[in-house]
Amino acid sequence: MNNVIPFTLPPSALSRRRFVGTIGATLGALALGRPLTQSVWAAPAPVLPRWRGFNLTNFFQAFSRGEEGQGQVREDDLRWIRDWGFDFIRLPMDYWLWIDTDWKTTRKLAPDDLFKISEAALEKVDRAVELCRQFGLHLSLNFHRAPGYCINDPEREPLVLWRDPRAEEAFVHHWDLFARRYRAIPRRELSLNLLNEAPNPREGYMSRADYARVMGRATEAIRRHSPDRIVIVDGLSVGNDIVTEMIPAGVAQSVHAYWPGGISHYRASWVDRNQSFPLPTWPLKHQDGSVQADRQKLEERFAPWGKLVREGIGVHCGECGCYNKTPYDVFLGWFRDVMEILKGHQIGYALWNFRGTFGILDSGRTDITYADWHGHKLDRRLLELLQEY
Numbered sequence: 001m002n003n004v005i006p007f008t009l010p011p012s013a014l015s016r017r018r019f020v021g022t023i024g025a026t027l028g029a030l031a032l033g034r035p036l037t038q039s040v041w042a043a044p045a046p047v048l049p050r051w052r053g054f055n056l057t058n059f060f061q062a063f064s065r066g067e068e069g070q071g072q073v074r075e076d077d078l079r080w081i082r083d084w085g086f087d088f089i090r091l092p093m094d095y096w097l098w099i100d101t102d103w104k105t106t107r108k109l110a111p112d113d114l115f116k117i118s119e120a121a122l123e124k125v126d127r128a129v130e131l132c133r134q135f136g137l138h139l140s141l142n143f144h145r146a147p148g149y150c151i152n153d154p155e156r157e158p159l160v161l162w163r164d165p166r167a168e169e170a171f172v173h174h175w176d177l178f179a180r181r182y183r184a185i186p187r188r189e190l191s192l193n194l195l196n197e198a199p200n201p202r203e204g205y206m207s208r209a210d211y212a213r214v215m216g217r218a219t220e221a222i223r224r225h226s227p228d229r230i231v232i233v234d235g236l237s238v239g240n241d242i243v244t245e246m247i248p249a250g251v252a253q254s255v256h257a258y259w260p261g262g263i264s265h266y267r268a269s270w271v272d273r274n275q276s277f278p279l280p281t282w283p284l285k286h287q288d289g290s291v292q293a294d295r296q297k298l299e300e301r302f303a304p305w306g307k308l309v310r311e312g313i314g315v316h317c318g319e320c321g322c323y324n325k326t327p328y329d330v331f332l333g334w335f336r337d338v339m340e341i342l343k344g345h346q347i348g349y350a351l352w353n354f355r356g357t358f359g360i361l362d363s364g365r366t367d368i369t370y371a372d373w374h375g376h377k378l379d380r381r382l383l384e385l386l387q388e389y
Contacts, residue, residue: 047309048314048316048348049348050346050347050348051088051138051140051316051350052085052086052350052386053089053090053137053348053351054088054350054351054353054354055092055318055319055351055353055354056073056077056089056353056354057092057353057354057356058071058073058074059071059091059092059094059124059128060093060094062096062097062103062145063107071097071125071128073091075135076374077354077355078131078132078134078135081354082135085387086137086386087136087137087138088137088138088140088348089132089137089350090140090142090319091139092142092143092196094150095145095146096109097121098118098121099116099117099118100116100121101116109157111158111166113158114148114158114159115173122181125178126181129141129185129190132189138189138190138191139190139191140192140232141190141191141193142195142196142318143171143195143196144196145157146161147167147171148161148164148170148171149161149199151197151199151238162207162210162214163205175192175194175218175221176224176225178222179221179223179224179225179226179229183225187226187229192230192231193233193254193318194215194231194232194233194234195233195234196318197239197256198235198238199238200236200237200238201236201237208243208245209245211236211243212245212246215246216249231249231251231252232253232254232318233246234254234256235253238256239255239256240255240256240259242305252313252316253308253313254317254318255302255315255317256317256318256319256320257319257320257338257342257349258320258321259298259301260293262278262292262293263331263334264321264322264323265323266279267323267325267326280330282294282330282334283295284334295337298337302342302347305345305347306344309347316350317347317348317350319352320335320338320349320350321335321353321359322335322358323358324358324363324364328367328368332382336385339386339388340389342389355376360379360383363377363379368381
């Protein structure tokens with residue numbers, strides 16, 4: 001695992017009252033390039049329940065002409081997820097969906113637009129929150145596209161989250177709004193996952209300290225309204241690297257399980273853009289026959305995350321799964337190893353997605369036999385694998 005910094009937890013936890021000063025001192029030290037000291041460490045995040053479930057993409061993409069931009073979670077989806085024995089929903093959201101401007105016509109936002117909120121659009125999020133509560137499913141709200149950043153098409157944003165103070169203020173403003181809006185919802189029912197798939201730190205764009213500063217400010221804003229709210233930060237480098245700098249903030253962390261991309265995103269147009277990935281096998285091999293990825297290498301990648309769990313820090317796998325063009329037996333062989341390793345570390349998961357090209361319903365595969373499920377095509381073997389883990 002790249003960029004993972006060894007750590008040990010402090011011998012005693014600091015009080016919540018000291019949190020603001022602690023995280024402020026920590027982020028100040030990071031900004032100046034100073035190392036952390038034990039005196040600025042706060043209480044670690046509690047170990048999370050081993051939540052198991054799915055990403056629902058109903059708020060995923062504002063520009064979508066289909067269901068991904070409608071903001072309408074299906075009750076049947078939640079009922080089936082519950083009845084199949086799962087307990088978790090991650091809701092990746094595009095913040096453009098609740099911006100009150102004419103962006104649907106212009107397809108653009110101006111910097112000041114980032115603060116213009118549509119109350120009617122937020123009522124759709126309210127409905128999703130209440131439905132998950134009714135069905136006994138923990139809901140984790142996530143910004144897939146946030147003011148100033150998205151892993152997909154970041155150039156669409158009018159500002160850059162890591163460089164422009166106005167974007168940072170908007171990011172904090174939106175999380176302050178959500179924390180205030182849902183402050184009465186118990187923590188066992190709702191968590192807040194700040195930002196999907198942080199980028200690779202690189203000079204001139206974003207440093208690790210920049211990421212910790214922005215996530216730290218949003219965490220502070222949330223805790224002004226809900227001091228015990230579970231806050232989750234995605235790992236750096238697209239959910240692969242532990243954010244050691246955020247441990248003082250007492251947040252949980254999210255790893256994403258898509259490695260190796262030659263299996264998980266074979267022929268996925270946004271990754272395998274030139275359709276150049278070779279037909280995958282498991283273990284995955286280079287052209288010369290040497291091993292590129294196997295069970296041992298998977299274990300090595302997840303080992304630091306397991307260490308976090310053993311040290312008392314909450315870890316969840318917010319996304320995992322495989323695009324529908326990977327040969328099915330290759331996918332299942334790789335994915336069973338992923339699931340076994342995560343379970344061995346007591347790390348829960350959320351499959352991307354429930355319905356769609358990575359999902360258990362209507363995935364569009366041509367190399368399996370589906371079961372009929374109320375008019376949908378059910379991948380029963382994948383469902384049973386998930387239920388096993």
